[in-house]
Amino acid sequence: MSAVQEVVTEAPVIEAVPKRAMTLGAGTSLVMLALLILVPFFVKNFIIFQLTMLLVYGLAVLALNILTGGSGQFSLGQSAFYAVGAYTSAILIENAGMNYALTLPVAGFICFLFGFLFGLPALRLSGVYLALATFALATAMPQILKLGYLEAWTGGVQGLVVTKPDPPDIVQGVLAWFHLKMSQDMWFYYFTLAITVAIYVLSLNLLRSRSGRAFMAIRDNEIAASAMGVDVALYKTLAFGVSAAITGIAGGLGAIAVQFVAPDGYTITLAISLFLGMVVGGVGWLPGSIVGSAFIIFVPNIAEGISKGLSGAVFGVILFIVIFLVPHGARQVAMVAQHLLGRLKKR
Amino acid sequence: MTLSKRRLLIAAIAVGLTSTCNALAQKKYDTGATDTEIKIGNIMPYSGPASAYGVIGKTEAAYFNKINAEGGINGRKIKFISYDDSYSPPKAVEQARKLVESDEVLLIFNPLGTPSNTAIQKYMNAKKVPQLFVATGATKWDEPKQFPWTMGWQPSYQGEARIYAKYLLKTKPDAKIAVLYQNDDFGKDYLKGLKDGLGAKSSMIIAEEGYETSEPSIDGHIVKLKASGADVFISITTPKFAAQAIKKLAEMNWTPLHILTNVSASVGGVIKPAGFENSQGILSAAYAKDGADPQWNNDPGMKKFFDFLAKYYPDANKLDGSVVYGYGAAQTMVKVLQMCGDDLTRANVMKQAASLKDFTPDTLLPGISINTSPTDFAPIKQLQMMRFKGEKWELFGDIISSE
Numbered sequence: 001m002s003a004v005q006e007v008v009t010e011a012p013v014i015e016a017v018p019k020r021a022m023t024l025g026a027g028t029s030l031v032m033l034a035l036l037i038l039v040p041f042f043v044k045n046f047i048i049f050q051l052t053m054l055l056v057y058g059l060a061v062l063a064l065n066i067l068t069g070g071s072g073q074f075s076l077g078q079s080a081f082y083a084v085g086a087y088t089s090a091i092l093i094e095n096a097g098m099n100y101a102l103t104l105p106v107a108g109f110i111c112f113l114f115g116f117l118f119g120l121p122a123l124r125l126s127g128v129y130l131a132l133a134t135f136a137l138a139t140a141m142p143q144i145l146k147l148g149y150l151e152a153w154t155g156g157v158q159g160l161v162v163t164k165p166d167p168p169d170i171v172q173g174v175l176a177w178f179h180l181k182m183s184q185d186m187w188f189y190y191f192t193l194a195i196t197v198a199i200y201v202l203s204l205n206l207l208r209s210r211s212g213r214a215f216m217a218i219r220d221n222e223i224a225a226s227a228m229g230v231d232v233a234l235y236k237t238l239a240f241g242v243s244a245a246i247t248g249i250a251g252g253l254g255a256i257a258v259q260f261v262a263p264d265g266y267t268i269t270l271a272i273s274l275f276l277g278m279v280v281g282g283v284g285w286l287p288g289s290i291v292g293s294a295f296i297i298f299v300p301n302i303a304e305g306i307s308k309g310l311s312g313a314v315f316g317v318i319l320f321i322v323i324f325l326v327p328h329g330a331r332q333v334a335m336v337a338q339h340l341l342g343r344l345k346k347r
Numbered sequence: 348m349t350l351s352k353r354r355l356l357i358a359a360i361a362v363g364l365t366s367t368c369n370a371l372a373q374k375k376y377d378t379g380a381t382d383t384e385i386k387i388g389n390i391m392p393y394s395g396p397a398s399a400y401g402v403i404g405k406t407e408a409a410y411f412n413k414i415n416a417e418g419g420i421n422g423r424k425i426k427f428i429s430y431d432d433s434y435s436p437p438k439a440v441e442q443a444r445k446l447v448e449s450d451e452v453l454l455i456f457n458p459l460g461t462p463s464n465t466a467i468q469k470y471m472n473a474k475k476v477p478q479l480f481v482a483t484g485a486t487k488w489d490e491p492k493q494f495p496w497t498m499g500w501q502p503s504y505q506g507e508a509r510i511y512a513k514y515l516l517k518t519k520p521d522a523k524i525a526v527l528y529q530n531d532d533f534g535k536d537y538l539k540g541l542k543d544g545l546g547a548k549s550s551m552i553i554a555e556e557g558y559e560t561s562e563p564s565i566d567g568h569i570v571k572l573k574a575s576g577a578d579v580f581i582s583i584t585t586p587k588f589a590a591q592a593i594k595k596l597a598e599m600n601w602t603p604l605h606i607l608t609n610v611s612a613s614v615g616g617v618i619k620p621a622g623f624e625n626s627q628g629i630l631s632a633a634y635a636k637d638g639a640d641p642q643w644n645n646d647p648g649m650k651k652f653f654d655f656l657a658k659y660y661p662d663a664n665k666l667d668g669s670v671v672y673g674y675g676a677a678q679t680m681v682k683v684l685q686m687c688g689d690d691l692t693r694a695n696v697m698k699q700a701a702s703l704k705d706f707t708p709d710t711l712l713p714g715i716s717i718n719t720s721p722t723d724f725a726p727i728k729q730l731q732m733m734r735f736k737g738e739k740w741e742l743f744g745d746i747i748s749s750e
Binding site for chain 1: 393396431433437440441444447448449466470530535
């Protein structure tokens, strides 16, 4: 059996998602955005913090979605990119005294390089083998962060404490006219929201562009794609790079929101959570990322509320039910809802 | 007459004033405390890699149930809200914020894990909410100047390691030491304490090997350490690996002077599984009594402890060191709240926690007591060396202060 035959007979792992189905309608998107902007005015700081984490994990899930849903490559190693981004931001803020906003592009760039370089050997692997290789990356990362040579920067096992940014004086000045004051949490929420929206729009455009079409051609059939003149190697590594860059930015934002980085925060559990978020949100459906992120943040809390001793088991049961009832995740729910709405309109 | 009337009036006002002043002084509350209730928060790894420690949280919940059943503290019931952080620092931050901002607790008591506590320390101090009696042996909780709202409980890892160093310098000054340590904050802290304790003679350590908790077996490391020709083996390990090390040493017929950290000194959890015949002569240090050790069966403190388990936490494994730990910590918490009286402000909680004098929870070794002051935020500082003989630990030597 030649390699070519193997590839051809292999069933597509990921169901093809048409481009148009990857997004929400403009109206729905605007309503969502308005909700995300308005909610913080009505809730406590603690909830705002949770919402910030929702956006941060949402970004990380989105990045995985581009990789898996877009170019058809698996990764269980997203936690490694997340960690690199988080540490880059933390080290630049605390050791180099850099402005927090400027550290994010640096984190993104370093992660892009890291992801791109990792993508090169990963080219030779596909499907489950690629998943295993990335898994190795995720298990190695916490130990690498503990290494003695890097301890001067990473703080070793003790981690690094990060200072949370205050809202800029201009914003406070404007708000002072209305006798209002913005908390650190609220400011950082809007900061994260702006970045998330920007990356979301860019990602949509990326997938609609020539590169996006190339990603999807590779996902659907590698051989056909290369026959059409797509540089398979380049686009596969590029997908890894882009995904890693976005994950890195999410990691940086996460580090600032949590105000602490430590090797224990970026274990394989995080990578699996992100993977889970992607599946629950719907593979290849970008708006689902935020639903997936909500799932991985809030469902463990619900499970804990039901039973403290068996929280893991309860979480498993909930997950099982979700996957069983809606195997395509939030995308499926959205499709059904859209369908029902369409019927209503016709009447 | 008018004069006396006026006098009377003044006297009445004075009395009235003082009584209102007294009333004000008597009852003062911060968020989380009322006439009927005190809300205490807690964060534990009920799931994830360190879930074995979840027992501590369950024991504490059971102890507070006991206090409530007996009428509470000065008539106030304790509401103990304990959340799971799966030993993940970001999750710990989320849970701490939930406790402080949403559940509005008076304080967070005994949150577990060095990474988790480091993650929430800055937040707790900025919010001025007590982060009291944290469940980690790291040295950094004793910094009242920088972090006046954070306090430890157990002896620090470094302090314990210094005791072993002192012992070796005294009894075996020509020792060649091999160290096996867990490559995380716990292991590194011990190692630092050991080197500090040996001081100029830290070259006595001729070999050190770190292992990761994800490794299935540590045999390879031990073979290497034996090859170094050392005659003292210091095992800075958590229970599972400590037992493996004891077994491996016996298998290889390597009989150095074996020193084991207090974390893994549990008879039920480590020594018994590793085999009593393999464990003779192992040295360690302790500050609490071991529930599995028959020598405490008639000890009045431990009797109270066993009664408590029978009535309020019958599922508990009394051999588990975490149960003894949770009981002692919860007892210290109750003591501080009793001392607070009706002034249940966060500032007063810290003030009382920093003025414990010779307090002895039921489960501490005889002679060891809890002392704190505004400049000393390390409640337990003493340990006693012990040697394993037969089927139990035999304490020897004086109570040693680790400072």
